[in-house]
Amino acid sequence: MLDLKVTNGNVFIPGAGFFKTEVGVKDGKIVMLGDKLPEAARTVDAGGKTVAPGAIDPHIHLGIFNDFALECESETRAALAGGVTTVGVFMGGGESYLPQLGALIDIVEKKSSVDLFFHLSIFTEAQMAEMEEYYRTFGVTSFKFYMAGVRGVFPGVTDGFIYEGFRKVAAMGDRATACVHCEDQSLLDIAFDKVCRETPNGTLCDWANAHPNMAEEEAIMRACYLAQKAGNRLYIVHISTKEGADRFAGICRDRTCRAFGETTSAYLSVDKNDQIGLVAKMLPPLRSGADVDGLWERVKDDTIYTFGTDNVSMNRAIKQAEKGMLGAMPGYPILQTHLSAILTEGYHKRGVPLETILTKATANPARVFGIYPQKGTIAAGSDADLVIFDLDRERTVKSDELFSYGDFSLYEGKVLKGWPEVVIKGGRVAYEGGKIAIEPGAGSYLRRTL
Ligand SMILES: [Zn+2]
Structure with missing residues (x-):
């Protein structure tokens, strides 16, 4: 039976x-x-x-602004109610992950309502030297590199560092993946300083101006170039601009680069002119309506391979939107509305085929992150x-x-x-x-x- x-x-x-x-x-x-x-x-x-396979959200954060165990419990329930049954969680910090990750996995086993895997951000030479050990000890096969940092929290890393990390990923084999946050730090710095001088009490639009689209486009080119040289599999997280997605489409046409692109439900459904204001402050920022349209074109032509959320849970007390453009924290909870927002904007409003949407939310992230066909399909086994x-x-x-x-x-x-x-x-x-x-x-x- x-x-x-x-x-x-x-x-x-x-x-x-x-x-x-x-x-x-x-x-x-x-x-x-x-x-x-x-x-x-x-x-x-x-x-x-x-009836679809449970969705895989390959890009969330837990425990950044609040207790990991608390967020692991409540946010995975939000995920589940939203149809997301597996999440990929990006972990960061400058210390070795070896003494930390065992305890975090214990918390996951006690608190999580969905299945969960980790991606580890690599910031230091010491962490880079331990990448194989992270795999052997914890079964982690994906690592993240930040071309631009988060101002006041952590810096980005250099191309040389990223190239060395990519070579390590390449040496780990075809199923290992380097994830990259693509924005050029120096282009951000110039734009950010200008916005701070001219509109320090700015809006969501000013926040977008502090992170110009070209900074993402330029960094995508560079990440793809470095991955081509190193021979690793590349996963570009949260593509947010039309320019970035268009540039990536051109690079993908040349099949020598094994690269996959992700965008998020927020970038596909909310723009910088939304009435919601600074509670929607994010990194990268919400962009223009033209960017939203441009990203959907790249969903339709399969340049965008996966949908994530970049969920950073918080409440208004943590967000502190009243502190203005510079003082507010970046992030928003979005797991439970992830698929509904994409279905609303893509399937209902734009006529994007249901199979396109569901594949990018299920099988594709499972394939990239090495959990297919255990996850991401409906098949015996x-x-x-x-x-x-x-x-x-x-x-x-x-x-x-x-x-x-x-x-x-x-x-x-x-x-x-x-x-x-x-x-x-x-x-x-x-x-x-x-x-x-x-x-x-x-x-x-x-x-x-x-
Ligand atoms: Zn993220």
């Missing part, structure tokens, strides 16, 4: 299409697809709706992480109804169309009827292999 089966669904299998099939689950895994599957302890009737979507459901976003501890949303008061109705995680119904039905710790840490 099966543990669970999903019947009456329009089942999306990335790379193959939509199928009217039942999905059978046993011991947390998908074990069979087909008509008239055997009896199951629990049957979930999808009512003709879309894959983990039973499934989302039943009501694509036509409209819901007005109210942050106090979301599971994040954050008390604001980029979509506050706006209607988003397309929401998860049921989320199945590891073969169990984990979210249903607006309520979470699993306990913290139901998620696991994902150790990856090269």
